[in-house]
Amino acid sequence: MFDHIIIGAGFSGAVLAERLAAAGNSVLVVERRRTIGGNCHDERDAHGILVHTYGPHLFHTDDEGVWSYLSRFTRWQPYQHHVRAVIDGCAVPLPFSLDTLHDLFPATLADRLEQKLLARFDYNTKVPILELEKTPDPDLRRLADYVYEKIFLHYTMKQWGKKPEEIDGAVTARVPVYIGRDQRYFQDRFQAVPEDGYTRLVDRMLESSRIHLLLATAADDILTLHDDGTIDAFGAPFAGRVIYTGMLDELFHFAHGELPYRSVRMDFETVPLGGADRCQPAPTVNYPCNYDFTRITEFRQIHPCPQAGDVTTLLREYPQPYRRGENTAYYPVFTDEARSAYEHYLADAKKYKTLSLAGRLADYRYYDMDDAVRHALDLCRDTFGITDAEA
Template sequence: MFDYLIVGAGFAGSVLAERLASQQNKKVLIIDKRNHVAGNAYDHYNEDGILVHKYGPHIFHTNSKDVFDYLSAFTKWRPYEHRVLASVDGQLVPIPINLDTINQLYGLKLTAFDVDDFFKSVAEEVSPVRTSEDVVVSKVGRELYEKFFRNYTRKQWGMDPSELDKSVTSRVPVRTNRDDRYFTDTYQAMPLHGFTAMFGQMLAHPNIKIMLNTDYHEIIDDIPFKEMIYTGPVDEYFNFKYGKLPYRSLEFKHETLEKEVHLPTAVVNFPNEHAYTRVTEFKYLTGQQHQKTSIVYEYPQAEGDPYYPVPRPENAEIYNHYKRLADATPGVHFVGRLATYKYYNMDQVVAQALTLYKKLSEEKQQKVIDGAAIKLNGAKKVWNGAIANISTNGVHGAK
């Protein structure tokens, strides 16, 4: 009998497996359809001995000390600040758009004091801001929107930014200084020996059993467990009762090149030309020294493994139907990107899993308290009965 069956060995499932096993001595079975742990963060050495991310680049960054400290128990870190260039008008310029982007693109010599006025001069007033197009046009104007965002978004999401919720492009900042880092979080680092090695340490507990190449439908009637933690697609769990939730997927084309370095930085975005959205060179991320280098091209597509929930009001409405079902399902806890139909960064998934663990711990403590209270009340009844019996016997004896 397992205390928990956990479906999915990505960040959400693995964090909860580790916490429940190590902190509460729970017996945990964690299963995954794939032949590996680590979910989409899975990395491995390819046939040339280069460490690559199978499902595209995963860059760790967070402002949460709790999340960083938690993961630090399972890995040493390699400091890494991510930088991205965009291929625009035959040039490679920094993205997110910053002071150097504008100066390079337009042949200007603006200062940090000037560039804010530049953005104000090209921005269009939009009220209210509802769509991804509205977000960008209201910040940097239509020309930069066309150069950097419109076609990239069309490729990535299969629809125009005017059809997408504002949350999609709100994630990308615009800077008035020369900071060319893609992220500005307090903690920016990569697991020293890779993500898969970190997951291996996380799951290396005697209370945790792992089954790979396993669909939970195939074993759920054969393996006894008390509670389930589900990290897969929420619509699939409920047999698509309210219809299928839309996702965008990706096709990855990996190449190894007979050279030490190929790109000028870790990632180059292609917002206009080519069918792919970006190219990543992994040695920038891993710090590995090798005479060859490995890159990956990303081609967005409608079909395939679910990666990105599509943020549109009609999809949110469908998800809310599933959420009500999930909330009313006893003994099953839904956590992670697919189970909650929301795009989370890795650190946000870890934080969500730790929050659920805290909730489960508090519920357990409350059950212990309630159980102790019931026992205490029972003991009081026995005691009071004994006192009454003694008192009664004492009275009869005196007569």
């Protein structure tokens, strides 16, 4: 029998498996899909273009420890992400910045608004749109209303199926007004994509002979949780630790009802370039209004691929409700009601002394990739006494 069982082969599960194996433990990693990497999974399409199967993933972090740890398993391709948003027929920089302001408004008005923004907020800071709406200056409130309507409101309603005020502030804070001219989407110290892709990075993390991988297998196929707080694996009592990275309501058979999630339909399309070097003005172009998709990503702008010739691959994302058994749960829906329901499942999980939770779905939080890695490393340290130092 294994020392530990990890459910899920995404970033959280892979980090935990690698650290436990490096410390001498035998680990079984169980993954429902037939692929590793979770939603970071990528692969080359028929034209050799590296595409992100479950939507664009751009690695960025200020956490030097996370960067150093992942650098053991990949070489990095420097990459600075840029996003445009189509507003009133113009493709303008996103997040909404001083440059966006000048692209959309007459020069005199843009200059006046810029002066007022700089008088109230520090340069190179990000101001959540809902905070900007609370300012006493009527010009800035009108600007906030404009940004709210043109960029924030409809995109948010498409993405989450709810109005912004119905969603936790941690989500709304992710759509700020940027008081500066840096047109990069992220300003983190470390920004890159794995040279060979995320799947290969995770594959290297799982290479240890102490790690055993079981694909196309659900947690229920091997685990049984008993009311007395014990856990069976493969029909026998399991004394090791189980680390679960999947949907917590599913682990407990939806005893307190289904937690709400959002899903996305991913539509890939290969189109001719017609001699151009790209199809769209930025790697990702957002469509806040007038379209039922939210954004289009062009992967050749993220991963250059000269061998693909005169074609490029685009991904359109269509947000939709999550329907169990029909599509994939991507994002927990952060509302007070959902958080209350999650707390019931969390209380159930705490009854099992050998069960740990990790990752976006199990923790019911929005984690960027670096967040997932950091939380997994911290769990290794706090639960097992294993640091992220070389082993």
